[in-house]
Each structure stands twice: as structure tokens, then as C-alpha cells.
Amino acid sequence: MVKQLPTPAAPLKIGTRGSPLALAQAYETRVRLAEAFDLPHEAFEIVVIKTTGDDAALIAKDKPLKELGGKGLFTKEIEEQLLDGSIDIAVHSMKDMPTLQPRGLLLETYLPREDVRDAFVCLKYKSLADVPEGAVMGSSSLRRRAQLAVKRPDLMLSEFRGNVQTRLKKLEEGVADATFLAMAGLTRLGMIGQVPATPVEVTDMLPAVAQGAIGIERRGDDSRVADMLAAIHHEETGQRLAAERAFLAALDGSCETPLAGLAELDGNTLRLRGEVLRPDGSEAINDDQSAPLEDGPELGREMAAKLLEQAGKGFFDWRA
Ligand SMILES: NCc1[nH]cc(CCC(=O)O)c1CC(=O)O
Numbered sequence: 001m002v003k004q005l006p007t008p009a010a011p012l013k014i015g016t017r018g019s020p021l022a023l024a025q026a027y028e029t030r031v032r033l034a035e036a037f038d039l040p041h042e043a044f045e046i047v048v049i050k051t052t053g054d055d056a057a058l059i060a061k062d063k064p065l066k067e068l069g070g071k072g073l074f075t076k077e078i079e080e081q082l083l084d085g086s087i088d089i090a091v092h093s094m095k096d097m098p099t100l101q102p103r104g105l106l107l108e109t110y111l112p113r114e115d116v117r118d119a120f121v122c123l124k125y126k127s128l129a130d131v132p133e134g135a136v137m138g139s140s141s142l143r144r145r146a147q148l149a150v151k152r153p154d155l156m157l158s159e160f161r162g163n164v165q166t167r168l169k170k171l172e173e174g175v176a177d178a179t180f181l182a183m184a185g186l187t188r189l190g191m192i193g194q195v196p197a198t199p200v201e202v203t204d205m206l207p208a209v210a211q212g213a214i215g216i217e218r219r220g221d222d223s224r225v226a227d228m229l230a231a232i233h234h235e236e237t238g239q240r241l242a243a244e245r246a247f248l249a250a251l252d253g254s255c256e257t258p259l260a261g262l263a264e265l266d267g268n269t270l271r272l273r274g275e276v277l278r279p280d281g282s283e284a285i286n287d288d289q290s291a292p293l294e295d296g297p298e299l300g301r302e303m304a305a306k307l308l309e310q311a312g313k314g315f316f317d318w319r320a
Contacts, residue, residue: 003224008042012225015078015087018048019163024188025214026091028111029232036231047087051077072098079105082217088225090217094210094241095182099249107217109229110237114184114212116262118144118205119197122178123171127198128152131178138167138176142279146258147205149281164189180205184212206260206275206286209244213237236265239296243272246300251276251308263296270296274303276311285310 006012012033016026023046030044037043053073072079078090079102094110101107125131128151137152138160139145145157158176160167164186167179183199186192216232218225240263247261258277263270270293277284285307291299308316 003227005037005039005228006043008040011043011045012089012228013045013047013087015047015049015081015090017051017054017074017078019054021093021164021185021189022091023048025093028188028214029089029091029216032111032232033228037228047081049078049081049087051075079217082219088218088222089229092215092217094213094215095208097210097215099245101217104220105217106220107215108238109216109218109233110241111214111216111232112234113237113240114187115199116207116212117183117199117202118180118207119183119186120178120200121168121171121181121195121197123196124177128178128200131155135177138170138179141180141208142258143208143260143277144180144205146277146279146281146284147260150277150284153281164191168195182207182211202262202273206273207262209248209259209261210241213241239263239270239293240265243270243296243300246297247272247274247304248300250301250304261300265293268293270299272296272299272303274307276307276315278315283315
């Protein structure tokens with residue numbers, strides 16, 4: 001079969017969730033593809049897919065995500081449509097992606113990574129250090145909750161979710177005094193400067209594995225799409241995520257477990273920082289190692305094994 005580029009008459013279908021951030025990520029993918037192949041934007045159709053995790057009724061309950069069904073909550077319906085050919089590619093926040101994809105699908109194309117840091121978001125105080133004893137922090141992220149519990153055991157924690165706009169509204173309503181959001185999301189939504197957000201250095205709060213990275217999933221046997229995606233793949237982001245996701249996979253974690261990891265490149269050297277925590281903040285174990293770039297995934301696995309060994313008995317009981 002002759003390989004053909006998409007046309008306005010037969011557009012390539014880009015599947016995405018419908019949240020403002022998910023849409024911004026899908027539009028960015030469309031712009032990069034259109035520019036790489038000098039095609040009109042109409043050659044790419046954005047297809048919005050509702051997932052179980054988007055169900056407003058579930059989100060409103062402010063329950064921990066784990067109780068709502070765990071892995072694949074925001075991806076199952078999208079991957080089904082990718083497998084049955086209703087869409088051709090799917091755009092995801094890599095932070096939310098399990099380390100294994102369903103049979104028949106590949107997730108190996110990454111766009112250039114955004115700011116990896118978390119942002120302290122608060123209408124009253126400039127930084128976490130200014131927050132008075134006993135204040136209420138809103139977060140449903142197990143990682144951020146555990147990291148906060150280590151740093152500021154005096155603060156209260158409340159479940160806090162919804163898209164960025166919803167969370168800001170909750171702050172205005174006084175549901176919580178402050179929260180954390182990823183800088184990447186705020187940047188991609190064009191909200192930097194419009195919301196009271198202060199970046200938190202990674203030495204103060206190590207980000208989630210793959211934070212700030214967009215991944216594009218495809219069918220494994222679709223060579224036309226594979227060739228197209230190769231043109232927009234960002235290799236450095238791929239190398240960093242390979243190390244971080246090897247670390248995550250070896251810890252059997254997901255975005256809903258309290259662990260953090262960040263790989264950075266300096267020439268041909270890859271530096272990996274990793275952290276695992278007890279959910280209540282009573283203990284945090286860290287490591288910081290460097291290796292030749294090509295050994296990134298191996299370093300990720302080794303670091304995971306070392307942290308597991310240090311953690312000792314009972315540390316991971318929260319996973320049961
Ligand atoms: N789990 C939700 C989620 N998944 C990706 C992002 C932000 C964008 C990113 O980190 O790439 C967010 C929201 C947040 O943490 O503020």
C-alpha cells in the first residue's frame with residue numbers, strides 16, 4: 001500500500017480527553033505535525049473522548065482516585081478507540097500513563113518537555129514557608145500529600161481535584177488555603193501570570209515521574225503514523241523518560257503512588273533523582289546518581305532496587 005499523508009478530506013484523527021489542558025496538548029501536537037509536513041491544520045482532526053475519570057459525578061465526590069478504579073481511569077476509552085481505528089493517535093500527559101500499554105499499542109513519541117516543577121498556588125501567601133501552622137492544603141496527589149506531610153506535618157490536608165479552573169475556584173471559595181499544580185499545565189494553558197503561582201525548586205519538591213511531558217500513542221502496526229510521529233519526536237525527552245519510567249516500573253508505581261523521579265541530561269551524562277515516601281510522611285528515602293546516557297533505564301532499575309532494599313519491611317504496606 002502506498003503511504004499517504006493525511007488530507008483535509010481524510011484527516012488524521014487525534015484522540016484526547018476534553019479538559020482544557022488535554023485539548024491544549026492535542027492542539028500542540030496538531031501544530032507540530034502540520035508544521036513538520038507543511039500541511040493545513042484541517043489535515044488533523046481533534047476527537048474528544050470522554051473517559052471514566054472525566055465523569056463529573058465521580059470527581060465531585062473528592063474521593064481518592066484509587067477508590068474510583070485505579071490504573072487506566074483516564075485512558076481506557078481512548079485506547080479502545082485507538083485499537084478499533086476510530087482515532088489514529090492519542091495524546092496523553094505522560095505523568096498519568098501506566099508503564100505498560102495494552103497489547104497492540106505503542107507509546108514512544110514525546111514532545112519537548114515543559115517546566116518539570118510544581119507550583120505553589122495560593123491567594124494569600126507567596127510560598128509554603130509563609131503558610132501558618134494549621135492551614136489547609138488541598139491536594140489529591142499521594143506524592144504531594146506525602147511530601148507535604150514530611151515538610152510541614154503541622155498542616156491539614158484535604159482532597160482537592162478537578163481541572164485547573166475548578167481548583168482555582170475552590171481556592172477562592174476557601175475550600176483550602178493553598179494547593180500545588182504542575183507548572184507545565186499552567187504554562188500550556190497560558191495561565192502563568194494570571195494565577196498566583198510560585199515555582200517550587202525540584203530540590204524542595206521532587207516532581208512526579210514524567211511531569212511536564214506529552215506522549216503520543218499509536219497502533220503498533222501503523223507504519224504510516226510511525227513515520228509521521230518520528231518527525232516530531234523529541235529525543236532528549238525520550239531519554240529522560242526512559243530512565244524515569246524504568247524507575248517507576250521497577251517500583252510497580254503509578255501516578256497514584258507516593259514516589260517522585262527526575263532525570264536530567266548534561267551532555268552524555270544522565271542524572272537521576274528518585275524518592276519514595278510513606279503516605280503519612282513519616283519516612284522518605286532518596287537517591288541521586290549519574291550514569292552514561294545510554295544506561296539511563298538500567299540506572300532507573302538499580303535505583304528502584306536500592307530504594308526498595310533500604311525501605312525495609314512494612315514500608316510499602318500502603319500498596320496492598
Ligand atoms: N494528574 C493530573 C495531571 N496530569 C498532568 C498534569 C499537569 C501537566 C503535566 O505534568 O504534564 C496534571 C495536573 C497537575 O498536576 O497540576
